[in-house]
Amino acid sequence: MVGVQTGRWHGSPDCGTPTKYAALMVRTLDLAPWAGRWVAVDAANDVRCDAPSLAQLLDALALVDVGDVEVMRAPAPGEPVVYGLG
Amino acid sequence: MSRWFTGLADAWQYGYTDFGEGRGRSPQPVLRAVVGVAAPGAPSRFAAIIDTGGPITVVAAEVLGSGGDPVDRGETMMLRLGGATNEVPLYDLTLEVRPPADVVDATPIRWRGIVAVLEPWPHHGTAVILGQSGFLDTFTVTFGPDGFALEPASVFRRRFPPANN
Numbered sequence: 001m002v003g004v005q006t007g008r009w010h011g012s013p014d015c016g017t018p019t020k021y022a023a024l025m026v027r028t029l030d031l032a033p034w035a036g037r038w039v040a041v042d043a044a045n046d047v048r049c050d051a052p053s054l055a056q057l058l059d060a061l062a063l064v065d066v067g068d069v070e071v072m073r074a075p076a077p078g079e080p081v082v083y084g085l086g
Numbered sequence: 087m088s089r090w091f092t093g094l095a096d097a098w099q100y101g102y103t104d105f106g107e108g109r110g111r112s113p114q115p116v117l118r119a120v121v122g123v124a125a126p127g128a129p130s131r132f133a134a135i136i137d138t139g140g141p142i143t144v145v146a147a148e149v150l151g152s153g154g155d156p157v158d159r160g161e162t163m164m165l166r167l168g169g170a171t172n173e174v175p176l177y178d179l180t181l182e183v184r185p186p187a188d189v190v191d192a193t194p195i196r197w198r199g200i201v202a203v204l205e206p207w208p209h210h211g212t213a214v215i216l217g218q219s220g221f222l223d224t225f226t227v228t229f230g231p232d233g234f235a236l237e238p239a240s241v242f243r244r245r246f247p248p249a250n251n
Binding site for chain 1: 209232
């Protein structure tokens with residue numbers, strides 16, 4: 001007999017407990033104060049430098065040594081969530 | 087075709103990243119598979135999203151200026167990204183992926199592959215989207231419920247040999 005999948009994992013011990021999202025390993029960033037700006041984030045998830053454009057941020061990083069940082073754009077409120085290519 | 091420059095002794099394990107883009111808009115966090123990618127030797131790295139559905143690695147134009155010996159291939163492709171369609175130039179570019187923060191004494195892994203260059207960049211969160219050509223042809227990526235791992239591309243066929251027909 002074949003059970004009906006309703007979007008949740010059922011009964012079998014092999015299934016274990018479903019993990020809805022990665023509570024333990026998620027790197028959660030709070031970039032709301034920089035919404036829409038490009039930011040350089042350090043290993044502690046602190047914003048070390050920010051600029052309105054990627055080019056300006058890279059120029060600033062070339063002038064000031066802020067150590068090991070990762071460059072990204074802070075999401076702006078009201079902009080759609082983008083799911084990548086498609 | 088990308089080229090694998092260095093070995094990788096163990097799988098590099100990463101946690102997912104929540105840029106906060108789903109807050110107030112989604113019932114759960116929007117989690118991205120993000121690795122740090124840079125031109126070889128560059129002091130800062132770009133947050134790069136792994137997009138398994140993407141046919142090619144796409145970078146913002148500014149990424150080319152950070153190094154990696156970009157060479158224009160004289161070719162273009164039509165790229166549909168974020169609801170817009172653009173004709174974008176293709177480059178050969180060398181990039182390196184940085185190890186997870188908790189892995190010490192690991193050497194970044196360098197590869198050279200084809201990237202599409204999109205300008206202006208429309209995306210949130212990142213200036214690099216890692217797709218099939220230029221990334222997934224170089225790495226085996228394993229996605230789990232609470233993290234993901236990078237290994238060399240050859241690992242996949244060692245783990246899952248082709249079936250004999």
